[in-house]
Amino acid sequence: MPKLNLAIYWAAACGGCDVAILDLDEKILNVAEAANIVLWPIAMDYKYQDLSLLPKDSIDVCLFNGAVRNSEQKELAEILRERSRVMVAFGSCACFGGIPGLANFSNREGILKRVYKTSPTTVNHEGILPQAETAVPEGTLTLPAFMNRVYTLNQVVDVDYYLPGCPPPPDLIWTAVEAIVSGNLPPKGSVIAGTKSLCDTCQRVKEQKNLKGFVRPHEIIPDPEKCLLEQGLVCCGPATRDGCGHRCIKANMPCRGCFGPTGNIHDQGAKLVSALTSILQATTKEEARQAAETIVDAAGTFYRFGLPDALLQRVKRREQA
Amino acid sequence: MKRITIDPITRLEGHGKIEVFLDDAGNVAKAYLQIPELRGFEKFCEGRAAEEMPRIVPRICGVCPEAHHLASAKALDSLWQVDPPPAAKKLRELFYCAHFIHSHIAHFYALAAPDFVVGPGADKSQRNILGVVAKVGLETGTQVIKHRSYAQKIQAMIGGKATHPVCGLPGGMSKPLSEEERKHIEAMAMSCVDFAKESLQIFEDVVLKNNEYVKLILSEMYQLAPYSMGLVDGNNRVNFYDGLVRVVDQKGQEVAKFASHQYPDFIAEHVESWSYLKFPYLKNPGWKGIMEDAESGILWVGPLGRLNAAEGMATPMAQKAYEKMYGALGGKPSRATLAFHWARLVELLYAAERMLELSQDPEITSTDIRRLPTAIPREGFGIVEAPRGTLYHHYQTNEQGILEKVNIVVATAHNYAAMNISVDKAAKGLVKNGELNQQALNMIEMAFRAYDPCFGCATHTMPGSLPVDIKIYNSQGEPWINLPW
Ligand code: SF4
Ligand code: SF4
Ligand code: SF4
Numbered sequence A: 001m002p003k004l005n006l007a008i009y010w011a012a013a014c015g016g017c018d019v020a021i022l023d024l025d026e027k028i029l030n031v032a033e034a035a036n037i038v039l040w041p042i043a044m045d046y047k048y049q050d051l052s053l054l055p056k057d058s059i060d061v062c063l064f065n066g067a068v069r070n071s072e073q074k075e076l077a078e079i080l081r082e083r084s085r086v087m088v089a090f091g092s093c094a095c096f097g098g099i100p101g102l103a104n105f106s107n108r109e110g111i112l113k114r115v116y117k118t119s120p121t122t123v124n125h126e127g128i129l130p131q132a133e134t135a136v137p138e139g140t141l142t143l144p145a146f147m148n149r150v151y152t153l154n155q156v157v158d159v160d161y162y163l164p165g166c167p168p169p170p171d172l173i174w175t176a177v178e179a180i181v182s183g184n185l186p187p188k189g190s191v192i193a194g195t196k197s198l199c200d201t202c203q204r205v206k207e208q209k210n211l212k213g214f215v216r217p218h219e220i221i222p223d224p225e226k227c228l229l230e231q232g233l234v235c236c237g238p239a240t241r242d243g244c245g246h247r248c249i250k251a252n253m254p255c256r257g258c259f260g261p262t263g264n265i266h267d268q269g270a271k272l273v274s275a276l277t278s279i280l281q282a283t284t285k286e287e288a289r290q291a292a293e294t295i296v297d298a299a300g301t302f303y304r305f306g307l308p309d310a311l312l313q314r315v316k317r318r319e320q321a
Numbered sequence B: 001m002k003r004i005t006i007d008p009i010t011r012l013e014g015h016g017k018i019e020v021f022l023d024d025a026g027n028v029a030k031a032y033l034q035i036p037e038l039r040g041f042e043k044f045c046e047g048r049a050a051e052e053m054p055r056i057v058p059r060i061c062g063v064c065p066e067a068h069h070l071a072s073a074k075a076l077d078s079l080w081q082v083d084p085p086p087a088a089k090k091l092r093e094l095f096y097c098a099h100f101i102h103s104h105i106a107h108f109y110a111l112a113a114p115d116f117v118v119g120p121g122a123d124k125s126q127r128n129i130l131g132v133v134a135k136v137g138l139e140t141g142t143q144v145i146k147h148r149s150y151a152q153k154i155q156a157m158i159g160g161k162a163t164h165p166v167c168g169l170p171g172g173m174s175k176p177l178s179e180e181e182r183k184h185i186e187a188m189a190m191s192c193v194d195f196a197k198e199s200l201q202i203f204e205d206v207v208l209k210n211n212e213y214v215k216l217i218l219s220e221m222y223q224l225a226p227y228s229m230g231l232v233d234g235n236n237r238v239n240f241y242d243g244l245v246r247v248v249d250q251k252g253q254e255v256a257k258f259a260s261h262q263y264p265d266f267i268a269e270h271v272e273s274w275s276y277l278k279f280p281y282l283k284n285p286g287w288k289g290i291m292e293d294a295e296s297g298i299l300w301v302g303p304l305g306r307l308n309a310a311e312g313m314a315t316p317m318a319q320k321a322y323e324k325m326y327g328a329l330g331g332k333p334s335r336a337t338l339a340f341h342w343a344r345l346v347e348l349l350y351a352a353e354r355m356l357e358l359s360q361d362p363e364i365t366s367t368d369i370r371r372l373p374t375a376i377p378r379e380g381f382g383i384v385e386a387p388r389g390t391l392y393h394h395y396q397t398n399e400q401g402i403l404e405k406v407n408i409v410v411a412t413a414h415n416y417a418a419m420n421i422s423v424d425k426a427a428k429g430l431v432k433n434g435e436l437n438q439q440a441l442n443m444i445e446m447a448f449r450a451y452d453p454c455f456g457c458a459t460h461t462m463p464g465s466l467p468v469d470i471k472i473y474n475s476q477g478e479p480w481i482n483l484p485w
Helices: A016-022 A027-034 A048-052 A071-083 A092-096 A099-105 A108-118 A170-182 A268-279 A285-293 A298-302 A311-320 B050-060 B065-079 B086-118 B129-136 B138-159 B179-208 B211-218 B260-266 B302-309 B316-329 B339-359 B416-430 B438-449
Strands: A004-010 A035-039 A059-065 A068-070 A084-090 A133-136 A139-142 A146-151 A161-163 B002-006 B017-022 B028-034 B227-232 B244-248 B254-258 B267-270 B279-282 B379-386 B389-397 B403-409 B470-473 B479-483
Touching (some): A004 A016, A004 A071, A016 A027, A016 A059, A027 A035, A027 A170, A035 A059, A048 A071, A059 A071, A071 A084, A071 A146, A084 A092, A092 A099, A099 A146, A099 A298, A099 B050, A161 A170, A268 A311, B002 B438, B017 B416, B017 B438, B028 B416, B050 B065, B050 B389, B065 B086, B065 B138, B065 B260, B065 B379, B065 B389, B086 B138, B086 B179, B086 B339, B086 B438, B138 B179, B179 B211, B179 B316, B179 B339, B227 B302, B227 B379, B244 B260, B244 B302, B254 B260, B260 B379, B260 B389, B279 B416, B302 B389, B316 B339
Parallel strands (some): A004 A035, A004 A059, A059 A084, A084 A161
Antiparallel strands (some): A068 A146, A133 A139, B002 B017, B017 B028, B227 B244, B244 B254, B379 B389, B389 B403
């Protein structure tokens, strides 16, 4: 069988997705046997110039991780899309925006000001900010433009498959690799993960308790056997796609939703609001208000990994348009 | 003026590019290491609940998420003024030793070794971990993969996930270690000690026994003399998890020693318009530009910076390796950039030895691993040694523990000025009369690669608070309540 051409690229990413590929351990050698890696900046020395020499559709699969945050990343997404037959949004940042997507709570100016002007250790009397072009004695130095918001990969280019997780677990990566190598690909648009919700497969004991309010993770030592939500901790399990192996839950910490919403959920945050409010025991508006106040930073919790992909964000965009 | 652009620079974490300007004779006028990216964690963490930070900040870097996780957990201990029980601290340190093992193995074998084992001038299709495996043999290759995987397993066991762990909370840890897990870790730790010793042996055989490489390590273009900074214990020995920050000068004299809350008195950051990454420096003597001069507060952190800043290692075999290294390099502090690789392996041995010690500590399986905070939060500081150097987290909150201000100064940034000088020096030493080849270009990259930079970390800086208005309707579809979020 001819070797596949594989490209692995990171945009606004943390590198954890690349490490997750290394976490295939000895199977990484099987990947190398089945594929020529034509771009992988963390591990290989191919440059953008090498990439630009590749013809259209010459990359069989591109695993694209990270969100799209600046002009260079957008351009690379476009170049890679044009050259790739199959584009995989790899990891939660590429799929839904991920943690870097929380930046959509603010704008370009707010970020630049805090980072380069008002942080307590920064000394910048001239108020210098990074510029697209800077004249230095020897010539001109250029930088990509920092965009006003964070985009998911499919907001920038067409995506064929989604592999969620922050980072995706090695067993799912291997499932995807096998599907790719064997040519046994699911329908376009498929999410390579579970179909149920995390709660559906969670081993913790659920008793349908009613709550008066919520507690924060540092305020209690939860029982390791019982449902965390029923112990009063906000757990995103009801609105999160299964497939991670309950990694946080097993460490006695509530889920924060990194696998994104299950297929039938339109908006992960909205679903969480309805799930959480349904277990609250509030008969009057006052009780409901008091209970709601026990959830701090609801937006940052319910949209921890998916703000750029959320309904909320779309509303904002339409307003701006 | 002609220019050579290396874009992207490769075999590192994150994004970067090098611009080399040539004069009319084709010699290097100046080389710049630019960081083209910014994310902005300082800003978008505002408005978040402080206790969530250990689960948010690891996304600054997926190669050293544990460093951010623990710096954050320590900042929360300080924010809520709660001291974790001794077993929790030991568990954190054990977890952290495993992290160093993963990170140092990944850097040495996957990112750095291709330059030495395969060779700096080898074809780029070979200059990678697969080329290394082809060269050292599948057996050694398998050992490398196995031990990095052990380190990841141990982190996942304690932290829930190897990448982006969840175990750290103000006042302790989320889950105790079972006796069965402990035994498993102990066995893996023993194997890691042997593997670390073998790695030092490989370094000796492949690098130190090769005159070309030794000449390279000692050549002037790979030398630099900045200040060195790192955490030390009560005996001035290297410590990754706790202690005071110690800074030594170019002669090895201590010039500063401070606790986490004092960091703004010692560290400041400079901004240049041609990079998204800031340049941290020592406040005293101050910023004098990107130049190699004792008058300028430019720093070295990371393995060599740490070993330079300390007086030794806290475990016996690592101490021996430390003495051997400085003996060969001609004393302390070392100026050899490429000796970062050697120092990294000395630390690999320390991390493995310390991991074994901790896994055999009777207290490590204690279930007393959490204190619930009672104080009202306001301001917290957390420092750890990331594999790439000293990492500072600083949080300010309101009385509910909601973040109002966040400042993070990461390891790689401390090295940014030094890396720029190293890249410039290497370029000047390697590109002459307009002649350049692939080997020279790669050897310019070797100048920054020694530092194991993580520009993912360095460009963490992203934005905070979205007013959400949630209306709940009753079963008849009538508006019932507006939730105040
Ligand atoms: S999905 Fe998670 S692991 Fe992957 S790049 Fe984003 S933050 Fe890092
Ligand atoms: S809410 Fe969380 S702990 Fe409870 S069943 Fe769902 S996933 Fe498990
Ligand atoms: S438990 Fe939730 S947050 Fe944790 S890995 Fe699974 S999906 Fe992600």
